[in-house]
Amino acid sequence: MSEPPADAETFLAATDTLAALRPELSLLEAGILAGLHLGLAGDSRSFARIFGVEHALVLRAVEGLAGAALLTVTARDGRTQRTRYAASAAGTAVLTALAA
Amino acid sequence: MDRSQGSPKRSSAAGGWGALKSCGKHLLGSRAPLSGARALLSANQPDGFDCPGCAWGDPAHGSSFEFCENGVKAVSWEATDRRATPRFFAKHTVSELRGWTDHALESEGRLTHPMRYDAETDTYRAVAWEEAFAEIGATLRGLDHPDRVEFYTSGRASNEAAYLYQLFARAYGTNNFPDCSNMCHEASGIALTQAIGIGKGTVLLEDFEKANAIFVVGQNPGTNHPRMLGDLRRAAERGARVVVLNPVRERGLERFADPQNSVEMLRGASRPIASHYYQPKPGGDMAAFRGIAKAVFARDAAALAEGRPSLLDHAFIAAHTSAFADYRAAVEATAWAAILDQSGLTREAIETAADVYLGADRVIATWAMGVTQHRHSVATIREIANLLFLRGHIGRPGAGLCPVRGHSNVQGDRTVGINEKPPAALLEALDREFGLSVPRKHGHNVLGAIGAMLDGSAKAFIGLGGNFVRATPDTKLVEKALSGCELTVQIATKLNHSHLVPGRIAYLLPCLGRTEIDRNSRGKVQIVTVEDSMSMVHGSGGINKPASPHLRSEIGIVAGMAAATVGSERIDWVALADDYDLIRDRIERTIPGFAGFNTRVRRPRGFMLRNLAAERVFETATGRAGFSSGPLPVATEHQRASARGDTFVLQTFRSHDQYNTTIYGLDDRYRGVYGERRVVFAHPDDLAALKARAGERVDLVCVHAEDGIERVAEDFRLVPFDMPRGSLAGYYPELNVLVPLSAFGEFSDTPTSKSVLVQVRARAQVRARAAKPLGRAA
Numbered sequence: 001m002s003e004p005p006a007d008a009e010t011f012l013a014a015t016d017t018l019a020a021l022r023p024e025l026s027l028l029e030a031g032i033l034a035g036l037h038l039g040l041a042g043d044s045r046s047f048a049r050i051f052g053v054e055h056a057l058v059l060r061a062v063e064g065l066a067g068a069a070l071l072t073v074t075a076r077d078g079r080t081q082r083t084r085y086a087a088s089a090a091g092t093a094v095l096t097a098l099a100a
Numbered sequence: 101m102d103r104s105q106g107s108p109k110r111s112s113a114a115g116g117w118g119a120l121k122s123c124g125k126h127l128l129g130s131r132a133p134l135s136g137a138r139a140l141l142s143a144n145q146p147d148g149f150d151c152p153g154c155a156w157g158d159p160a161h162g163s164s165f166e167f168c169e170n171g172v173k174a175v176s177w178e179a180t181d182r183r184a185t186p187r188f189f190a191k192h193t194v195s196e197l198r199g200w201t202d203h204a205l206e207s208e209g210r211l212t213h214p215m216r217y218d219a220e221t222d223t224y225r226a227v228a229w230e231e232a233f234a235e236i237g238a239t240l241r242g243l244d245h246p247d248r249v250e251f252y253t254s255g256r257a258s259n260e261a262a263y264l265y266q267l268f269a270r271a272y273g274t275n276n277f278p279d280c281s282n283m284c285h286e287a288s289g290i291a292l293t294q295a296i297g298i299g300k301g302t303v304l305l306e307d308f309e310k311a312n313a314i315f316v317v318g319q320n321p322g323t324n325h326p327r328m329l330g331d332l333r334r335a336a337e338r339g340a341r342v343v344v345l346n347p348v349r350e351r352g353l354e355r356f357a358d359p360q361n362s363v364e365m366l367r368g369a370s371r372p373i374a375s376h377y378y379q380p381k382p383g384g385d386m387a388a389f390r391g392i393a394k395a396v397f398a399r400d401a402a403a404l405a406e407g408r409p410s411l412l413d414h415a416f417i418a419a420h421t422s423a424f425a426d427y428r429a430a431v432e433a434t435a436w437a438a439i440l441d442q443s444g445l446t447r448e449a450i451e452t453a454a455d456v457y458l459g460a461d462r463v464i465a466t467w468a469m470g471v472t473q474h475r476h477s478v479a480t481i482r483e484i485a486n487l488l489f490l491r492g493h494i495g496r497p498g499a500g501l502c503p504v505r506g507h508s509n510v511q512g513d514r515t516v517g518i519n520e521k522p523p524a525a526l527l528e529a530l531d532r533e534f535g536l537s538v539p540r541k542h543g544h545n546v547l548g549a550i551g552a553m554l555d556g557s558a559k560a561f562i563g564l565g566g567n568f569v570r571a572t573p574d575t576k577l578v579e580k581a582l583s584g585c586e587l588t589v590q591i592a593t594k595l596n597h598s599h600l601v602p603g604r605i606a607y608l609l610p611c612l613g614r615t616e617i618d619r620n621s622r623g624k625v626q627i628v629t630v631e632d633s634m635s636m637v638h639g640s641g642g643i644n645k646p647a648s649p650h651l652r653s654e655i656g657i658v659a660g661m662a663a664a665t666v667g668s669e670r671i672d673w674v675a676l677a678d679d680y681d682l683i684r685d686r687i688e689r690t691i692p693g694f695a696g697f698n699t700r701v702r703r704p705r706g707f708m709l710r711n712l713a714a715e716r717v718f719e720t721a722t723g724r725a726g727f728s729s730g731p732l733p734v735a736t737e738h739q740r741a742s743a744r745g746d747t748f749v750l751q752t753f754r755s756h757d758q759y760n761t762t763i764y765g766l767d768d769r770y771r772g773v774y775g776e777r778r779v780v781f782a783h784p785d786d787l788a789a790l791k792a793r794a795g796e797r798v799d800l801v802c803v804h805a806e807d808g809i810e811r812v813a814e815d816f817r818l819v820p821f822d823m824p825r826g827s828l829a830g831y832y833p834e835l836n837v838l839v840p841l842s843a844f845g846e847f848s849d850t851p852t853s854k855s856v857l858v859q860v861r862a863r864a865q866v867r868a869r870a871a872k873p874l875g876r877a878a
Contacts, residue, residue, distance in 0.1 A: 008120055008123050011120065011123055012123055015123075031123070031124075040120070050120050050121070050124075051120055051121060051123055051124030052120075052121035052124040053124040059643040060617060060625055060641070060643060063617055063643070063644075063645055066645075067645070081643060081644075
């Protein structure tokens with residue numbers, strides 16, 4: 001398994017920025033968006049493994065982000081519930097602001 | 101940031117895994133600008149939901165459905181994308197739907213809206229929640245006595261839903277709590293309470309790793325609780341003996357089948373699991389265990405005669421038991437001839453089982469419906485306990501009694517108060533906690549509830565889940581009972597036959613499934629709890645998006661009905677339903693063993709409710725574990741059938757594509773049946789004696805003349821199977837029409853679904869009403 005491409009400080013900074021931009025998000029939800037933006041994790045299981053967060057919590061947060069139209073669920077494994085996701089148009093706009 | 105924190109190993113790279121894992125911790129806790137309660141809740145959420153299937157324990161509680169074929173079925177059945185919408189109900193009358201199979205009804209998918217029955221059009225129509233609650237409340241308030249209502253509970257209800265439900269019923273004024281355990285493990289609860297002072301088993305999952313003999317009696321874990329097979333397999337692999345007593349030779353018990361290896365399960369790949377497989381006659385388990393004890397006493401006498409130490413644990417017997425001498429006298433007074441005739445086993449087989457028992461220093465006995473659904477089930481379970489007491493196999497590692505419950509929270513529901521004969525301490529605690537004066541008079545169990553609805557003394561039925569019509573015996577009578585009610589309310593995820601026998605006013609209220617995210621009014625995710633067969637209490641939180649925005653949680657629905665019925669002056673139902681932590685606080689203050697509930701349930705694997713018997717503290721009248729010393733039954737149903745010559749003993753059981761009344765599919769892979777459910781299994785020699793061929797279709801007629809009702813199950817295909825002569829087997833709920841309401845277990849009131857006396861009739865003869873039963877050789 002290769003090392004993730006971004007370091008912890010970058011990730012935390014991105015998370016903080018997103019949390020400030022969208023205060024209605026939980027830190028975990030902001031972290032998922034930051035992880036997607038930085039290329040750390042594009043599915044719930046990978047995020048759970050990289051960050052040591054229980055998978056169920058990540059799944060709930062992904063559901064929340066999808067409900068808020070910031071993420072689009074692209075695939076889901078029926079057995080493990082591993083959920084792959086991408087930024088929606090609204091999510092992309094937020095992430096673009098982050099990049100700016 | 102200290103990069104060593106929260107990392108299982110130090111990483112030299114700034115962007116290493118350890119640092120990111122530490123970030124994960126921060127995301128959930130230390131950096132969170134959120135309230136302490138919210139952060140605590142998030143950090144300690146259980147990892148996934150409790151499987152809505154069986155009650156077998158989890159070594160590391162989590163999404164166990166990933167590892168169990170039946171769990172996968174249960175989850176995918178709930179997570180279907182099919183929907184039974186108001187449009188569907190507008191297109192199909194209730195009368196039409198009554199002609200559909202159980203499988204077809206549930207296959208329509210998840211219910212999406214609260215519905216009210218419209219007698220004018222014979223259809224269900226969507227209704228607003230508040231309108232439903234208001235009419236239900238007004239109807240209940242209008243009844244002349246609270247005992248006119250039956251509050252039924254399915255074993256799938258969570259602890260929180262069940263607690264609120266019993267509080268609602270008691271605040272309303274009744275102890276009428278028919279529940280699904282009345283039809284399954286009631287005999288276990290009663291027998292164990294008599295024997296060891298608590299109606300639960302005494303083993304933990306870890307005990308299966310330490311036992312060196314496990315007696316598996318009257319159960320089929322391959323179909324009913326597949327994860328148990330993993331524990332049995334591991335036990336067998338390290339050399340433990342697995343002794344099976346089951347009339348039907350079940351492939352899942354004969355052979356290894358790894359429930360954690362779904363590929364192996366799906367392909368049916370397996371290896372032997374039972375070291376000894378005995379096929380007693382139906383109802384012959386008590387005689388078998390008495391025979392084993394008789395052999396043990398004989399071996400002990402021989403040892404003493406040879407100057408060797410006693411084989412019994414006299415220290416345990418003297419310090420912790422009562423009535424040992426009476427039991428020994430009863431065993432010695434029981435003739436081998438009676439034991440062999442009633443059990444249907446050979447003396448050699450029984451003595452071999454005794455040798456296995458004596459050769460093990462840690463023994464577990466585990467059982468299920470094959471033991472509990474007979475007339476003498478309580479006596480049988482006492483006999484099983486007797487045998488374990490002889491060598492002190494209780495209250496120490498690797499040994500003990502283990503009834504294996506069916507539905508995932510049937511044990512927990514009873515723990516939190518679903519009990520028609522509640523202990524005084526519970527009622528006093530409820531009075532004290534809520535400022536109530538709850539009723540003391542005992543209420544109805546399932547049979548009592550059906551009787552009350554039939555005679556008109558009960559006017560309303562509320563079902564918290566389940567499928568009452570199909571789960572209970574004597575289907576036609578139960579349909580009559582329900583349809584005569586003034587009010588029926590069914591809380592459900594999917595359509596089933598119980599919804600199709602509406603009372604004068606009838607509601608179908610759709611609820612969230614256990615796999616779905618349950619958020620409160622502030623968006624906070626709620627968790628519920630359940631208790632497994634090993635008395636472990638786990639948290640459970642859904643992960644899927646709800647099937648419909650109109651669904652409410654079971655807890656929310658109960659609260660809505662309660663507020664509309666008894667008001668919110670003493671109990672703030674809405675507040676409780678909006679934060680399940682508040683319900684758990686109330687449970688903690690009224691039910692023993694739940695101290696620190698909200699904290700402990702969020703730990704991995706939850707916590708174990710204290711079980712005094714597992715600590716050798718026996719809260720019986722004598723303060724000791726009690727040997728029982730009753731005689732064998734005068735005649736089991738098998739013996740009665742043998743005496744008649746034209747009669748069989750029928751047991752009902754599940755197919756492999758089934759969980760209780762939920763039919764996932766039409767196959768029974770382990771028994772080689774595909775695409776149909778109307779089959780009846782019989783010994784090949786019995787088919788020959790009947791002059792019937794395999795595949796021939798027959799009707800089954802219940803031989804129970806006491807109430808003058810002719811019960812017929814029509815059009816079943818005969819399938820030869822390895823089982824004792826004189827016995828038959830087939831699937832419920834289709835065969836429940838044959839189970840008489842008036843035949844039930846002594847002391848338990850459990851329908852005798854494993855020992856129904858029936859005759860076999862050729863189809864054409866029945867149609868002509870000139871039928872003679874097909875006889876069989878004695």
